Amino acid sequence: MLSSFAISTAAIFVAELGDKSQLLAMTFAARYRAWQVLLGITVATTAVHAASVGLGVGLGSLLSTELMGLLAGAAFLGFAAWTVRGDRLTDAERNAGSNRVGSAVLIVTIAFFLAELGDKTMLATVTLATQQHWLGTWIGSTVGMVVADALAIGVGLLLGKYLPDRLIRYGAAALFVLFGLWLVVDSLPAVLA
Template identity: 45%
Template sequence: MIATILLSFGVLFLAELGDKSQLMALTFALRYRWWVVLAGITAASIAVNLIAVGVGHFLGATLPTGVIALITAVVLLAVGLWTLRETIHTGTEDDEAAEQDSGARSPWRVFFMVLSAFLLAELGDRTMFAIIALASSHNWVAVWIGSVVGMVAAGGGAIALGILLGKHVPERAIAIGSGLLFLYIGAATLLSAFAPGLGRLTEYAIALLAPALAGAVLWVLNRRSTNSASRPALPNESVESGSGQIR
């Protein structure tokens, strides 16, 4: 049983290194409290790996990965767009207030957001198929324990990196980077599910178009906002404060 636990741990840990799930853990850690993110990842890992070993040991069937991948991509793209939308209304002078809002956000809300995102992302992922294969020929309890620990360990490493970066990067830059990363992960999820023949490098290259396009739009909007704020007021536009008279 110990050998099976170590085998499952090694397979999951190595499979998660550099995977989209680890990138998600890094992105969440940049925005929210690390312990809430880690708790969400742990709960999702327990659930998704229990499903995987159940499928491998008891059912011998697979899940509708195409539908799950589509839902996952939609969720990630929506989170990315929402995050970028918030940055449009947040100026650089509001960085401190934005940081306080990010840190004070309801832990339960963040927990369920991380839990649902990871649960959807891992269902039907390549790591799940690895667990199904292991559970079909090994002790399913040992496979489940090892896979959960391996997934949490990989996520913990990404969270540690997010904490390190968060101490040296402004909150507004973190928000923009997080939004773009979510868009990238969502686009990559869609491509891996519906165009598996592209190959990893091609898939990742095409997925970069989504954050690149969003970044260009955000840059244009910020330029317009900056130009409007810096444009000198015309004589007919200036209103004397408190008098109600137009100068």
């Protein structure tokens, strides 16, 4: 379980770098207190990643370990391409934080929950859950995302305008390529046998 936690934390942290959720976190941090934003992110992430792990465990029980490893490697290579392409906030997403109706935590929770549905971090969590222990994956993926978004809040507010977006995107993509190639190389011989 500890290795699942470590792998999931690292993979989702990397997946979240340069993601639109980080942009959303920075936007909300400009309007609400940091603890409110972090709490909303944590609640939304916990729920989305629980569903992702459930989906991954279901898929993992239907397909062979070797085939899932190959599919996971291909998915990580896809995540690398997605990361290089980058995410952008729409005007509606950018302005979501300006509505002060209701609780700030509730607003952030709902916005993050909706933003994460079908996002690469959700899909990465599904992929990891097909290969790793479910509880370690759930906790690790949640921790990885919350830490990455906390970093976005802290660093983004102070240095965001000085950090080159391309460097962050390409660094994260390179790590996805490494994870993906490792999974493909590890699984391909067993699938072809």
